[in-house]
Amino acid sequence: MALSHALLTSLIEKSSSGYDLARRFDKSIGFFWHATHQQIYRELGRMEAAGWIESAIAPDAGKTRKRMYRVLPPGQAELLRWAVEPSNDMDMRDEFMVRLRADAALGSLGLAPELERRMALHEEKLALYRQIEQRDFASPELSRAARIHHMILKKGILYEENSIAWAREMLGLLLEK
């Protein structure tokens, strides 16, 4: 399971509460590893039980239940151990391809509007990624860590560009006749 290791990585980058972690996750590692807050809270509980992380009442908790989590040496050791294992391929589950194949088998089902909707989503994501790129990676001299983060972002940018170009061609085919 990789969720725990994604959380460890994120907590090593910056100790934080479950809530903050969930929000940061959505905007960084989450682009490549989505998780809901329920998953995150449960996983934090497990990792604390395993001695990988520890928590304390947050300094700014006030009367809330806010807790800060930080990684312990066994957690870091586990991350190191895991990092060099062979990784599973990305799974390519795309419902829309199934729908297209149904359209091919049954005749024109009117998938064009849905394709346009998805294209717009890709455009949005691409714009967001490019904005992040401008903001965080414009400098000519970046640290090794920053350059790696940039490459991860670039993977997303390539994917979105690729998806948009493909969708444009696919749309042409669906609208034919």
Added chain:
Amino acid sequence: MALSHALLTSLIEKSSSGYDLARRFDKSIGFFWHATHQQIYRELGRMEAAGWIESAIAPDAGKTRKRMYRVLPPGQAELLRWAVEPSNDMDMRDEFMVRLRADAALGSLGLAPELERRMALHEEKLALYRQIEQRDFASPELSRAARIHHMILKKGILYEENSIAWAREMLGLLLEK
């Protein structure tokens, strides 16, 4: 859930046994919707209980348990109903991006060999896709269904090309210094 609909589509394309379905799946829809044989058998059972498909002992069963499945009108209706629903985005779960981010946080962990391994896998897949493209879609005049199948394959080809180009650049960064 889309697995049942992927199976319905595949069965509409060609009635077959669970075993054949599982094998065909690996080489067509399976590129975008992987499923193990256990998932497939269970799903076939559910769909038969729901009246979407029916099965009969296969003509070439001999003394084996081989059964042929075919789609019934309610199954086709269900597929039509589902096909035009809004589709979920492809989830982008890529463990290797998490590992890279761990590498960025903890210092050089030696991920280059693993990246090279993955690059080779992408090359293999790309070669396979291009071979299928030559075999099935070389003709200048293709039916609508064939052209849709070709576009689905092209999506895979774009993805693999993209991944290889990205990996090459990433490898350069990991080997620096």
Added chain:
DNA sequence: CCAACCATGTAAGCGGTTACATGATTGG
């Protein structure tokens, strides 16, 4: 004759999704 493959299934366990719940704080 034996290994590989055909063909189908059971069972356990885990991860992920969804719905629901609770209470505090902040901003208009």
Added chain:
DNA sequence: CCAATCATGTAACCGCTTACATGGTTGG
């Protein structure tokens, strides 16, 4: 004051993965 957001959790369900099991057929 009320709505939105902060912050954390419980519970149920379902899909997916993995291991294991069973028996028939085919090819060298």
